[in-house]
Amino acid sequence: xxxxxxxxxxxxxxxxxxxxxxxxxxxxxxxxxxxxxxxxxxxxxxxxxxxxxxxxxxxxxxxxxxxxxxxxxxxxxxxxxxxxxxxxxxxxxxxxxxxxxxxxxxxxxxxxxxxxxxxxxxxxxxxxxxxxxxxxxxxxxxxxxxxxxxxxxxxxxxxxxxxxxxxxxxxxxxxxxxxxxxxxxxxxxxxxxxxxxxxxxxxxxxxxxxxxxxxxxxxxxxxxxxxxxxxxxxxxxxxxxxxxxxxxxxxxxxxxxxxxxxxxxxxxxxxxxxxxxxxxxxxxx
Numbered sequence: 423x424x425x426x427x428x429x430x431x432x433x434x435x436x437x438x439x440x441x442x443x444x445x446x447x448x449x450x451x452x453x454x455x456x457x458x459x460x461x462x463x464x465x466x467x468x469x470x471x472x473x474x475x476x477x478x479x480x481x482x483x484x485x486x487x488x489x490x491x492x493x494x495x496x497x498x499x500x501x502x503x504x505x506x507x508x509x510x511x512x513x514x515x516x517x518x519x520x521x522x523x524x525x526x527x528x529x530x531x532x533x534x535x536x537x538x539x540x541x542x543x544x545x546x547x548x549x550x551x552x553x554x555x556x557x558x559x560x561x562x563x564x565x566x567x568x569x570x571x572x573x574x575x576x577x578x579x580x581x582x583x584x585x586x587x588x589x590x591x592x593x594x595x596x597x598x599x600x601x602x603x604x605x606x607x608x609x610x611x612x613x614x615x616x617x618x619x620x621x622x623x624x625x626x627x628x629x630x631x632x633x634x635x636x637x638x639x640x641x642x643x644x645x646x647x648x649x650x651x652x653x654x655x656x657x658x659x660x661x662x663x664x665x666x667x668x669x670x671x672x673x674x675x676x677x678x679x680x681x682x683x684x685x686x687x688x689x690x691x692x693x694x695x696x697x698x699x700x701x702x703x704x705x706x707x
Contacts (some may be wrong), residue, residue, distance in 0.1 A: 447702050461507065495516075495546055496545040505676070507575045532549075567584050595616075630642070644673060648665050674689045689701075
């Protein structure tokens with residue numbers, strides 16, 4: 423059965439557009455300068471977290487008041503947190519699957535309970551997983567495609583999009599799926615998408631989100647926002663791919679849908695380069 427759905431490759435033509443507007447709506451506190459994941463929760467809150475090596479905690483912003491609270495994850499470590507996802511039951515998923523060197527034999531995803539907003543501390547459930555097609559840690563340079571910084575939830579499954587680090591650079595992001603249930607799982611490869619192959623700053627995926635309402639996938643890189651639409655089921659490689667240029671090249675690692683043609687986005691702060699902000703991104707009419 424596995425052979426029926428492995429290794430599909432996105433092969434449609436790509437058009438680059440520039441009609442995006444970006445508006446800074448807030449500056450992040452210094453403690454959140456390594457923001458690396460984002461969800462728009464309950465139409466009220468933006469939730470983010472820091473990259474690997476920081477505290478095991480999330481930050482919940484109130485869009486209306488501008489205030490925020492910190493929620494600590496008990497018995498949990500931030501090895502390399504990279505992205506956030508949410509399901510239709512109000513649960514939040516934290517992707518601890520950063521794997522820059524492609525050496526991790528198992529990765530993790532933490533599941534927050536539905537009542538996490540009511541507490542200052544919460545203890546998550548845990549998914550552990552490995553990639554079905556990784557046999558060496560690390561693999562050869564041409565196969566360095568087991569780092570992950572992007573995922574989303576859809577129909578009781580979590581879809582992971584890898585960050586390409588191959589040498590030579592291919593620009594291909596592989597797509598894996600695992601169940602959204604706590605336990606040990608094997609990530610199944612279902613397909614691939616090639617955004618471009620020119621440069622990792624344009625083509626390496628750093629965040630993802632999915633809108634069930636509009637059936638659109640958003641993929642973020644340091645300098646572009648990619649949208650995939652018109653696909654059926656989980657065959658994302660059979661959709662229509664569009665690319666939108668973002669202002670400058672920043673360390674952008676978090677994006678989430680706000681509406682049909684609008685998103686929230688954050689970037690990490692870098693001395694001399696700026697960043698550390700929350701933006702509202704819109705398609706121009």
